[in-house]
Amino acid sequence: MSVQERKQRERADRERLIVATARELAERQGWDAVTTRRLAERIEYSQPVLYSHFRGKREIIGAVALEGAAELAAALRAATAAADGPRARVAALAHAYLDFAERHPAVYDAIFQLDGGLPYARDDTPEPLKDAFAALLETLGDVAGPGVEPGLFTEVFWSSLHGLATLTRAGRLPPEFTETRVAVLTDRLAVLGPA
Amino acid sequence: MSVQERKQRERADRERLIVATARELAERQGWDAVTTRRLAERIEYSQPVLYSHFRGKREIIGAVALEGAAELAAALRAATAAADGPRARVAALAHAYLDFAERHPAVYDAIFQLDGGLPYARDDTPEPLKDAFAALLETLGDVAGPGVEPGLFTEVFWSSLHGLATLTRAGRLPPEFTETRVAVLTDRLAVLGPA
DNA sequence: AACTCGATTCTAGCACCGCTAGACATTCGA
DNA sequence: TCGAATGTCTAGCGGTGCTAGAATCGAGTT
Numbered sequence: 001m002s003v004q005e006r007k008q009r010e011r012a013d014r015e016r017l018i019v020a021t022a023r024e025l026a027e028r029q030g031w032d033a034v035t036t037r038r039l040a041e042r043i044e045y046s047q048p049v050l051y052s053h054f055r056g057k058r059e060i061i062g063a064v065a066l067e068g069a070a071e072l073a074a075a076l077r078a079a080t081a082a083a084d085g086p087r088a089r090v091a092a093l094a095h096a097y098l099d100f101a102e103r104h105p106a107v108y109d110a111i112f113q114l115d116g117g118l119p120y121a122r123d124d125t126p127e128p129l130k131d132a133f134a135a136l137l138e139t140l141g142d143v144a145g146p147g148v149e150p151g152l153f154t155e156v157f158w159s160s161l162h163g164l165a166t167l168t169r170a171g172r173l174p175p176e177f178t179e180t181r182v183a184v185l186t187d188r189l190a191v192l193g194p195a
Numbered sequence: 196m197s198v199q200e201r202k203q204r205e206r207a208d209r210e211r212l213i214v215a216t217a218r219e220l221a222e223r224q225g226w227d228a229v230t231t232r233r234l235a236e237r238i239e240y241s242q243p244v245l246y247s248h249f250r251g252k253r254e255i256i257g258a259v260a261l262e263g264a265a266e267l268a269a270a271l272r273a274a275t276a277a278a279d280g281p282r283a284r285v286a287a288l289a290h291a292y293l294d295f296a297e298r299h300p301a302v303y304d305a306i307f308q309l310d311g312g313l314p315y316a317r318d319d320t321p322e323p324l325k326d327a328f329a330a331l332l333e334t335l336g337d338v339a340g341p342g343v344e345p346g347l348f349t350e351v352f353w354s355s356l357h358g359l360a361t362l363t364r365a366g367r368l369p370p371e372f373t374e375t376r377v378a379v380l381t382d383r384l385a386v387l388g389p390a
Numbered sequence: 391a392a393c394t395c396g397a398t399t400c401t402a403g404c405a406c407c408g409c410t411a412g413a414c415a416t417t418c419g420a
Numbered sequence: 421t422c423g424a425a426t427g428t429c430t431a432g433c434g435g436t437g438c439t440a441g442a443a444t445c446g447a448g449t450t
Binding site: 112113120121145148152153155156158159160161162163164166167170171172173174177180181184185188189 | 307308315316340343347348350351353354355356357358359361362365366367368369372375376379380383384
C-alpha cells in the first residue's frame with residue numbers, strides 16, 4: 001500500500017510542477033512560449049509525460065486558470081475586507097481586480113479569455129471559478145440597487161472591469177486615466193448610499 | 196505609363212482579394228483556420244505572394260481590422276440616426292455594438308483583441324479606428340453627465356460593452372439576460388434626461 | 391521578331407508547433 | 421528469478437509562419 005501511496009504522491013507532485021512551470025513560463029514570456037517541448041524540458045521529462053497528466057495543452061491552461069481563480073478570489077476578499085463602507089469596498093474591489101489583471105496578465109487570460117476546456121456559468125462549473133464570482137457578488141450584491149438582481153448586477157460590473165482590463169492591456173485604451181474611469185464606474189453603476 | 200498603372204491596379208485588386216479572403220475564412224472557421232497556406236491556395240497564388248503585400252499574418256489581421264472598424268462605425272451611426280432621444284440613441288448604440296460583435300466575432304477580434312500591428316489611441320492611429328471611436332463619442336458624449344469628460348465617459352461605456360461582448364462569447368456569461376444587462380448599463384451609466 | 395534583363399512568382403525548405411505510436415526501461419508480484 | 425505491468429522515451433506525423441534561391445514571365449529595345 002505505502003508504495004502505491006508514494007507513487008500517487010509523486011505523481012501529484014509532478015502534476016503540480018507542470019502547472020507551476022506552465023504558469024511561470026506564461027507569466028514570463030506569454031502563453032505562446034508555453035510549448036509542450038519547452039514545458040517538458042523544464043520539468044525534465046519528455047513530452048508524453050505531460051499527456052499522461054493532461055489531455056493536452058488546453059487542459060494545462062485550464063489548470064492554471066483554476067489556480068489563478070482561487071488567488072483572484074482571495075485577493076478580492078482581502079481587499080474588500082480591509083475597506084469600510086460600501087463605496088470604499090466597491091472601489092477596493094475594482095482596484096484589486098484590475099491590479100490582478102495587470103500583474104498577472106497570463107493567468108488572467110487563462111481564467112477569462114483562453115480556452116482551458118472548463119465549463120463556465122453552469123452547475124458543473126469548477127468550485128474555484130464559482131467562488132471567484134461569489135467573491136465579486138459578496139461586495140457587489142450589496143450595491144445592486146432597487147430592481148436589479150444582485151447576480152445580474154455583479155455580471156454587469158464585472159464585465160465593465162473586464163472590458164477596462166482587456167482593452168487597456170491590448171493597447172486599445174491609454175492606461176493613464178484608469179483611476180478616473182474606475183471612479184465613473186463606481187459612482188454611476190453602484191447604488192451606494194442610503195441617502 | 197498605362198502598363199504600370201494596370202499593374203498597380205491589379206496589385207491593389209489582389210491585395211483586396213487577400214484581405215477579403217482572409218476575412219471570409221476567419222468568419223467561417225475562425226482565425227486559426229487562416230493559415231498562409233490555405234490563404235494562398237484560395238487566392239490561387241503561392242505563399243510568398245502574400246508576403247509581397249503584407250509583412251506577415253499579423254498585418255493581414257490588421258487590414259481586416261481596419262475594414263471592420265469602418266463597417267462598425269457605419270453600423271453604429273445608422274443605428275443611432277434612426278433613434279429619437281438620448282435614451283433610445285444610447286440603447287440603439289449598445290444594441291448595434293453587441294450585434295456587430297455577435298455577428299462578426301472574427302472581425303470584432305481583429306479590431307479589439309488580436310494583434311494586427313496597428314497603433315491604437317495615438318496620433319498616428321489609422322483613420323478607421325479613430326472614426327469608430329468617434330462614432331461612439333457622437334452618441335455617448337451627450338450623456339456623459341456633469342463632471343465627466345465625454346471622451347473618458349465614452350471609453351468607460353465602450354469598455355463595458357466590450358466586456359459584455361467578450362465574456363458572453365467566451366462562454367463566461369450566459370447569453371440569456373444580455374438585454375437586461377444592457378438596460379442596467381444604459382440606465383445607470385448614462386445621464387439621460389434633463390430632469 | 392528576337393532578345394535582354396528586371397520584376398514577378400514558385401518550389402523547396404527552415405525551425406517550430408501539438409500530439410502520439412511503438413520501442414524501451416523499470417519495477418512489482420509470484 | 422522471472423513475467424508482466426507500469427512507466428518513460430525516441431522518433432515521427434502533419435501542421436504552422438516565414439524565406440532563400442531557382443525559375444518564369446513580360447516589357448522595352450534592338
